[in-house]
Amino acid sequence: MKACSQSSGQPSRQFGTFGGTFVPETLMQALAELEHAYLTLEGDLPFQEQLSHYLKDYAGRPTPLYFAKNVSEKVGCMVYLKREDLLHGGAHKTNNALGQVLLAKKMRKTRIIAETGAGQHGIAVAMAAALLGMPAEVYMGVEDIERQQLNVLRMQLCGATVRPVEIRQGQGSLKDAVSEALRDWASHSATTAYVLGSVAGPHPYPSLVRDFQKVIGIEARQQILAAEGRLPTKILACVGGGSNAIGIFHAFLQDDVALIGIEAGGKGEKHGATLSKGSVGIFQGALSYVLQDDFGQIQEAHSISAGLDYPGVGPEHAFLKTCGRASYVSITDDEALLGFRMLAELEGIIPALESAHAVAHLLRMKLSSNDIVILNVSGRGDKDMLLVQKLLEEKR
Ligand SMILES: Cc1ncc(COP(=O)(O)O)c(C=O)c1O
Structure with a gap:
């Protein structure tokens, strides 16, 4: 694990040089x-x-940490799903x-x-x-x-x-x-x-x-220790602005656990994912990574998933990337669709298109039988059904 010189997670104005007002x-x-x-x-x-x-009796916390047996068999390691899709409202x-x-x-x-x-x-x-x-x-x-x-x-x-x-x-x-x-x-x-x-x-x-979302990681940490007696080796979460990812990463920042954020890469080469392809700049009130041209003009993000279609990203992620504590990758629209279908077909769980980006990354990772992966299913896919139907028809 790469340690960061400034501990992330304080109620500070800045995360390293990122953030601010x-x-x-x-x-x-x-x-x-x-x-x-x-x-x-x-x-x-x-x-x-x-x-x-309200979190417990109205919204249904704690959400389950579910051992996804069929996905585990497919990818060759233990995969647990943090079921934020089961939270009232359908997402974290x-x-x-x-x-x-x-x-x-x-x-x-x-x-x-x-x-x-x-x-x-x-x-x-x-x-x-x-x-x-x-x-x-x-x-x-x-x-x-x-x-x-x-x-x-x-x-x-x-x-x-x-x-x-x-x-x-x-x-x-x-x-x-x-x-x-x-x-x-x-x-x-x-x-x-x-x-x-x-x-x-x-x-x-x-x-x-972050402080309202960190309950996700606090629960997941207790749940995986109860289930496996050890911490996960990897945590996967999709990143739009970054709240479900920070929410699950936070309780593991000091541990030897790989934290991986998955951004939307749209149709591929031409389209940007903020942390993977952007650069440092000021956007909507904070210094962070942003998709911008050579003149500092904001470029549009493009993704099938509306929740990841954002040219900025939270400053704490910029900090975690820069200091090497978390890594970030991007997934294309087509790959996300494959992830969407895979989770539905193997586990009977229809994820949000946003979460499907994290599922898709799982499919292309090199994993060993010793790995325990926790994947944050940030939301459920009902909202995306019509769009997915249209996209699948276009492909026929
Ligand atoms: C289900 C779901 N997951 C993820 C996101 C991305 O947001 P964030 O990166 O803040 O978790 C959204 C945003 O709308 C969402 O609806």
Whole structure:
């Protein structure tokens, strides 16, 4: 294991040289207020008890760590699946949404806004806002609205307003939705909480979201020790902004466990994966890796999976990559489709297209019989059924 000189995981403004707060003056006050509230959370027992209650009795934690016998036989080592797809809402996003909406209540905010790509963060926020009696508005790119219609309907049923973000502002996907939400927040922060969906954006979001997601790794560590009496050799998780990956990596940072993040490589050579092909730059409030051209203009990401279609990545991942503690690879759309089908056919588990990228990487890794792999199934695939059907028909 490569050790990092600065221990990652503190509620610091920066991760090595990455992170920080690169935002217009109009957002500084809102971020300072959020940071102040965030720093009180660890010692706030009633808050922690309330969150644990909702995570357990409402959302269904702990999620199982399932020994995938058929996949294990196929790849020649022990493979365990961390089943975030079984969490209420259908993805890990519920952990963070419950935490941040509870925090918004504690801060006496009266309105919730959020962005969403695949719609999983949007539905998690809509559910948490309905549960806690808050009105919610969710910004979503028009391209994503088109490809994730089921989640749009689910958000609306939970009482949220879905605000389309038009193509003229970019590609009509996740980055544009984040920009719109930040714009809204800059003018309404006195009443409004911006519930950001990943470990990206300006401080304190990368630390705040990580702290709400690290429950995944804490559980997985206990579960694998109970099942096997030893730690895994490798952990795999897909990376969009990076929240499910940081969530499962975090409890293993100090251990001799290989941490592997899998990004979306789209159609291959032409398309980018932020950590694999991007470079260091400032994007949406933080210094991290970003897909940009020679003039620093942001390039669009392209992926079949709306949740990984993002030209930025959380700064803690940039840090973990640079110091060598985690490694990052990219998987193409076609490979992800193979992973999607393999998990369905071998285990009867239909993963989200995002998670299918991690499954696909498992298929091309060199593994030995001594390996124990934990793969984070970040979400379930219902939302992707129509898109997958279309893609498979095109291939016939
Ligand atoms: C199921 C699922 N997995 C992964 C992601 C990517 O987000 P992150 O990298 O923050 O986990 C998303 C985003 O929408 C998602 O819906």
